[in-house]
Amino acid sequence: MIAPTALFALDTLLTDEEREIRQTVRRVCDKEIRPHVTGWFESGELPARELARALGGIGVLGMHLDGYGCAGLGAVAYGLACLELEAADSGLRSLVSVQGSLAMYAIWKYGSEEQKQEWLPAMAAGERIGCFGLTEPDFGSDPGGMRTTARRDGSDWVLDGTKMWITNGSVSDVAVVWARTDEGVRGFLVPAGTPGFSAHDVKHKVSLRASVTSELVLDGVRLPADAMLPGARGLSGPLGCLNEARFGIVFGAMGAALDCLETAIAYAAERQVFARPLSSYQLTQEKLADMALELGKGLLLAVHLGRLKEAGTLTPEQVSAGKLNNVREALDIARTCRTLLGASGITLEYPVIRHAVNLESVLTYEGTSEIHTLVLGRALTGVAAFH
Numbered sequence: 001m002i003a004p005t006a007l008f009a010l011d012t013l014l015t016d017e018e019r020e021i022r023q024t025v026r027r028v029c030d031k032e033i034r035p036h037v038t039g040w041f042e043s044g045e046l047p048a049r050e051l052a053r054a055l056g057g058i059g060v061l062g063m064h065l066d067g068y069g070c071a072g073l074g075a076v077a078y079g080l081a082c083l084e085l086e087a088a089d090s091g092l093r094s095l096v097s098v099q100g101s102l103a104m105y106a107i108w109k110y111g112s113e114e115q116k117q118e119w120l121p122a123m124a125a126g127e128r129i130g131c132f133g134l135t136e137p138d139f140g141s142d143p144g145g146m147r148t149t150a151r152r153d154g155s156d157w158v159l160d161g162t163k164m165w166i167t168n169g170s171v172s173d174v175a176v177v178w179a180r181t182d183e184g185v186r187g188f189l190v191p192a193g194t195p196g197f198s199a200h201d202v203k204h205k206v207s208l209r210a211s212v213t214s215e216l217v218l219d220g221v222r223l224p225a226d227a228m229l230p231g232a233r234g235l236s237g238p239l240g241c242l243n244e245a246r247f248g249i250v251f252g253a254m255g256a257a258l259d260c261l262e263t264a265i266a267y268a269a270e271r272q273v274f275a276r277p278l279s280s281y282q283l284t285q286e287k288l289a290d291m292a293l294e295l296g297k298g299l300l301l302a303v304h305l306g307r308l309k310e311a312g313t314l315t316p317e318q319v320s321a322g323k324l325n326n327v328r329e330a331l332d333i334a335r336t337c338r339t340l341l342g343a344s345g346i347t348l349e350y351p352v353i354r355h356a357v358n359l360e361s362v363l364t365y366e367g368t369s370e371i372h373t374l375v376l377g378r379a380l381t382g383v384a385a386f387h
Ligand SMILES: Cc1cc2nc3c(=O)[nH]c(=O)nc-3n(C[C@H](O)[C@H](O)[C@H](O)COP(=O)(O)OP(=O)(O)OC[C@H]3O[C@@H](n4cnc5c(N)ncnc54)[C@H](O)[C@@H]3O)c2cc1C
Pocket: 098, 131, 132, 133, 134, 135, 137, 138, 139, 140, 141, 142, 164, 165, 166, 167, 168, 208, 213, 361, 364, 365, 366, 367, 368, 369, 370, 371, 385, 386, 387
């Protein structure tokens, strides 16, 4: 028997350092996350602060950024960390993606030196948590329609509006909020506790339950002039951050798929049906072989895109291709694994159904599968079909 990832000798594409980072993240997941994650999922409660400190301790928060206490590692190393985190739970990878690739990246890329010094080292250490507020109740796929405004009042800014579905929202020390101004969309750093700013958790989720998802309300939030991110003007600011986070999902989704496939292979070997192991039937083997193929291809694609990112040539269309393909295939793998587990597949005793329902969120956030399809359609035809 060989492991699903061994089929394509994926390890031969990785450096020693990348393999070590992957092992380190896996060890922390095994010790700090896997024993508890089903309980967090079931209760819908996450010890986000403790987790952020543990993850900061191994350097995965903003690990692909340089300076300010960040590890400055390559794209593939970051992707592998996402893979291991998402093999534990997509909610944990979401915490890390939003912290590192959305909130920290926005400050790192567009912030002033003072903003970077104030926030990045503490966020890299997991002492402070950030969130990223772009989506609104009426504008998700089309953020250009946003209604949140920031208007000048003397040298201050005053923000009004509502952001929706914001990961880490109520546990954040700082929210990166995107708002419409006279000079186009601009980003603002809103510290928790600022008068007029509040976060309310979304209840009754059946997906990403081991993740905090909140509504942010901005009601006359007054901020000093230096709360604005000076380097971001227009929608390219937030879209640049999303591209970073999507890259992590290309790897992460394959982590969830891998955990499902490993679970299904072990289950099929043990489970007796009609007096023989489930794994001995051709129908089962066809399912396993097909899943191993898609997993292997998805991982190869992820590493390839990672190397392009490291070379500085990765395009947004390539990230869309990776996100679209790998999340779609991961969801397919999770559903097929669920069938192999039969009735047991619907319980939280096994991780498969948890991954499957989590991946429904991953399919939607960071650009829905339809939007990424339209991005590829535009690239192939030269015609934008969004409107
Ligand atoms: C768990 C979770 C966490 C999230 N975290 C964050 C976060 O931290 N920060 C943040 O800003 N946002 C976050 N989001 C929001 C997420 O990015 C949006 O949900 C997503 O962009 C889709 O927006 P929507 O839900 O408003 O759907 P809509 O935009 O209303 O889309 C509804 C459907 O219409 C389709 N559609 C839209 N436009 C077109 C078109 N032109 N042609 C064909 N079909 C189309 C979509 O693909 C989708 O199927 C999160 C969402 C979830 C579920």
